[in-house]
Amino acid sequence: MEYAIHGTLENFVNKCSQTSNYIAQNCVLNILSQVTMAVDYIHKMKIIHSDINPMNILLTGNQGTVVKLGDFGSSRILTSDKIVGENCCTPCYMSPEQCFGKPLRLKSDIWQIGCVLYYLITTKHPFVANSLADTISSIVEGVLNISEKMNFYDSDVILLLQELLSRDPTVRPNASAILSNPYILPYVLNSNCHWSKSGRKASNQNY
Ligand SMILES: Nc1ncnc2c1ncn2[C@@H]1O[C@H](COP(=O)(O)OP(=O)(O)OP(=O)(O)O)[C@@H](O)[C@H]1O
Numbered sequence: 001m002e003y004a005i006h007g008t009l010e011n012f013v014n015k016c017s018q019t020s021n022y023i024a025q026n027c028v029l030n031i032l033s034q035v036t037m038a039v040d041y042i043h044k045m046k047i048i049h050s051d052i053n054p055m056n057i058l059l060t061g062n063q064g065t066v067v068k069l070g071d072f073g074s075s076r077i078l079t080s081d082k083i084v085g086e087n088c089c090t091p092c093y094m095s096p097e098q099c100f101g102k103p104l105r106l107k108s109d110i111w112q113i114g115c116v117l118y119y120l121i122t123t124k125h126p127f128v129a130n131s132l133a134d135t136i137s138s139i140v141e142g143v144l145n146i147s148e149k150m151n152f153y154d155s156d157v158i159l160l161l162q163e164l165l166s167r168d169p170t171v172r173p174n175a176s177a178i179l180s181n182p183y184i185l186p187y188v189l190n191s192n193c194h195w196s197k198s199g200r201k202a203s204n205q206n207y
């Protein structure tokens with residue numbers, strides 16, 4: 001992919017948290033929809049990213065509003081419905097099943113999308129603790145710190161956050177279902193993505 005001149009989502013959120021109290025809901029949902037479109041695309045090709053986090057999400061385009069998913073260094077091709085093996089990813093973005101060393105599955109990426117949404121809403125990384133062991137405990141016990149910034153968002157957005165961060169992967173929506181969420185769909189319809197019938201992107205590379 002090209003060099004993303006507007007840097008990472010991590011830089012963007014850091015800057016936002018210095019200049020304002022919270023990130024506007026439409027901005028959060030726009031970013032979330034673009035990340036989810038990228039994930040939906042790779043999931044349709046049976047690829048698990050497995051390391052979705054704000055340092056691997058890049059902002060480009062004239063205004064920095066084009067969101068791309070990068071760093072496929074940990075990605076895997078799904079050969080059965082789940083993959084047993086390496087579980088390397090950024091610790092506080094690990095899914096509960098990754099923490100337990102269970103097979104990696106597409107729904108692990110959905111957990112990480114939930115972590116990214118949490119970060120956009122609260123401007124804090126989820127499940128951060130003093131040690132790796134404590135981080136893992138927080139993830140597997142589902143100890144999600146509630147932030148007063150959640151009050152700035154519609155309750156349905158917070159509900160979506162909770163669904164994405166369901167400890168049971170089967171309860172998490174898949175990427176296509178997230179894109180059909182009434183809060184996300186308008187951003188998908190407004191995006192410049194055009195798909196051919198084969199499901200491959202036909203124009204305007206967005207990620
Ligand atoms: N296309 C790009 N445009 C702009 N910056 C990029 C781009 N690719 C990577 N970067 C920057 O480089 C950093 C590291 O890149 P990347 O995530 O690909 O490697 P990495 O995290 O070092 O790899 P690994 O996770 O395997 O250790 C990113 O967080 C980002 O700041």
Ligand SMILES: [Mg+2]
Binds near residue numbers: 055056
């Ligand atoms: Mg990286």
